[in-house]
Amino acid sequence: MRILIVEDEAELATLLAARLGAAGFVVDCLGDCADAFEAVLGAPYGLVLLDRRLPDGDGAALIPRLRAARPGLAVILLTALDQVAERVGGLDAGADDYLVKPFDMDELLARIRAALRRPGAAPSPPILCGQLSFDPAMRAVSVAGEALHLRRRELAILEVLIQRAGRVVPRERLLDAAFGCDDDITPASVETHISRLRRRLEASDAGVAIHAIRGVGYVVSTK
Ligand code: CA
Numbered sequence: 001m002r003i004l005i006v007e008d009e010a011e012l013a014t015l016l017a018a019r020l021g022a023a024g025f026v027v028d029c030l031g032d033c034a035d036a037f038e039a040v041l042g043a044p045y046g047l048v049l050l051d052r053r054l055p056d057g058d059g060a061a062l063i064p065r066l067r068a069a070r071p072g073l074a075v076i077l078l079t080a081l082d083q084v085a086e087r088v089g090g091l092d093a094g095a096d097d098y099l100v101k102p103f104d105m106d107e108l109l110a111r112i113r114a115a116l117r118r119p120g121a122a123p124s125p126p127i128l129c130g131q132l133s134f135d136p137a138m139r140a141v142s143v144a145g146e147a148l149h150l151r152r153r154e155l156a157i158l159e160v161l162i163q164r165a166g167r168v169v170p171r172e173r174l175l176d177a178a179f180g181c182d183d184d185i186t187p188a189s190v191e192t193h194i195s196r197l198r199r200r201l202e203a204s205d206a207g208v209a210i211h212a213i214r215g216v217g218y219v220v221s222t223k
Contacts, residue, residue: 003045032056046116053080164220170217207223
């Protein structure tokens with residue numbers, strides 16, 4: 001799952017990116033509305049953390065355009081504006097949730113999980129494939145009831161594959177899901193992570209195989 005942070009306070013943006021990265025999300029940071037809109041048009045973000053006071057306008061005013069560009073996108077507004085009218089205005093603009101700075105990072109993560117559970121943002125029942133179960137809202141993987149902890153990019157790749165189990169997923173789509181805009185990407189990037197993911201699935205007896213479809217992409221299926 002990719003998250004876009006739109007925040008012009010560099011220190012806070014860096015802190016947020018580190019924390020969300022550690023929580024297993026692939027994160028990009030941008031500092032204004034115009035760049036954020038371009039980014040949402042170009043990459044499959046599942047959620048945007050959006051500051052309101054941005055150099056080129058109010059983040060809340062951007063929400064309708066973001067939603068039009070990517071239906072189902074979850075949006076959480078981050079702001080120092082804590083007046084009731086401002087909160088109501090933010091939610092009326094279409095935000096899924098609203099956090100007033102300064103906020104607790106654990107609370108932010110809980111709100112992100114809640115926003116991703118909302119109808120239209122992400123399907124919520126666990127997806128089963130072989131012995132493997134994937135909970136889309138918690139982004140938790142288990143095999144025969146045992147938690148399987150994957151690295152961030154392995155998780156991002158599995159997330160996309162398992163949600164389309166039995167169907168071929170183009171390599172481009174996996175690249176988009178697993179790598180941020182500033183990451184170094186080589187032609188072997190996806191293969192490397194797929195190989196690791198295969199070993200993890202094999203070692204845990206998940207009963208799931210990832211097949212390469214030459215020149216196209218990958219498909220996950222039961223063994
Ligand atoms: Ca700001």
